[in-house]
Amino acid sequence: MGCLENMNYEILAKNCSFKEARDLIKAECSERYEVQPGFKLLDKPLIGIPPIFVGIKEEKLIYGYTKPCYGTFVVKVEDADGVSSVRKSGKPVK
Amino acid sequence: MKTALILIGCPQIPVQSPLVLYIADFLRDANITPVVAANPSAKQLVRVSDPKGHYVSEYRDLEKTISEMRDGDAAYPLIISLVHNDAGLSYTATAAALAPESTIVTLFFGEHAYELADEAEYQTEKIAAPLTHNAKGILPHLEEVLEWAVLKI
Numbered sequence: 691m692g693c694l695e696n697m698n699y700e701i702l703a704k705n706c707s708f709k710e711a712r713d714l715i716k717a718e719c720s721e722r723y724e725v726q727p728g729f730k731l732l733d734k735p736l737i738g739i740p741p742i743f744v745g746i747k748e749e750k751l752i753y754g755y756t757k758p759c760y761g762t763f764v765v766k767v768e769d770a771d772g773v774s775s776v777r778k779s780g781k782p783v784k
Numbered sequence: 785m786k787t788a789l790i791l792i793g794c795p796q797i798p799v800q801s802p803l804v805l806y807i808a809d810f811l812r813d814a815n816i817t818p819v820v821a822a823n824p825s826a827k828q829l830v831r832v833s834d835p836k837g838h839y840v841s842e843y844r845d846l847e848k849t850i851s852e853m854r855d856g857d858a859a860y861p862l863i864i865s866l867v868h869n870d871a872g873l874s875y876t877a878t879a880a881a882l883a884p885e886s887t888i889v890t891l892f893f894g895e896h897a898y899e900l901a902d903e904a905e906y907q908t909e910k911i912a913a914p915l916t917h918n919a920k921g922i923l924p925h926l927e928e929v930l931e932w933a934v935l936k937i
Binding site for chain 1: 825
């Protein structure tokens with residue numbers, strides 16, 4: 691586990707609204723899960739407007755990462771622990 | 785003494801800092817300790833406006849506060865959130881989900897105040913006005929809601 695900055699990650703979208711981020715995750719990932727606000731990934735609680743979706747594609751996580759002044763980024767991160775945690779605790783959604 | 789959390793985000797809209805001080809002053813008069821949770825730049829603006837801590841004596845980091853609420857290490861019976869963008873709405877929706885027992889007041893301001901207020905689906909008392917520089921018009925409504933809110937906790 692660690693900070694996003696220390697991981698191998700890619701930004702798929704930036705400065706978007708949370709709804710736009712959710713729509714992108716839905717479009718990008720056929721395997722996706724609903725998690726509760728505050729669900730922890732890389733030791734940080736997820737910020738978002740329910741329903742919060744986390745996608746898994748190529749064994750990488752795709753989710754929204756919100757910052758107060760910059761809106762929401764959609765990131766794709768190599769995080770094997772996170773993938774396991776989401777599969778275990780998230781609610782699968784179509 | 786009870787505490788209330790004032791949740792603020794990006795300080796891009798000038799009216800945010802004076803609103804924080806106004807709300808903090810109201811809470812102090814009601815014997816409630818105001819705690820401001822903010823990102824560093826928003827916190828700095830309020831600190832500079834209140835250097836001796838007459839209004840706000842306690843500041844918290846926004847991310848850390850959400851994390852503590854999530855882990856059950858912090859709880860606030862009253863949360864007053866100032867929202868002017870989508871990120872602010874996301875943070876407040878998260879806080880509302882983590883604190884279902886809390887009374888939540890959301891003040892939507894800035895250019896998109898009404899649209900953001902319409903999007904908010906969590907349990908909250910809403911105040912919305914497209915303020916950017918002048919808070920005067922909203923103060924009577926704000927005070928009315930705060931009077932109700934402090935009686936609830």
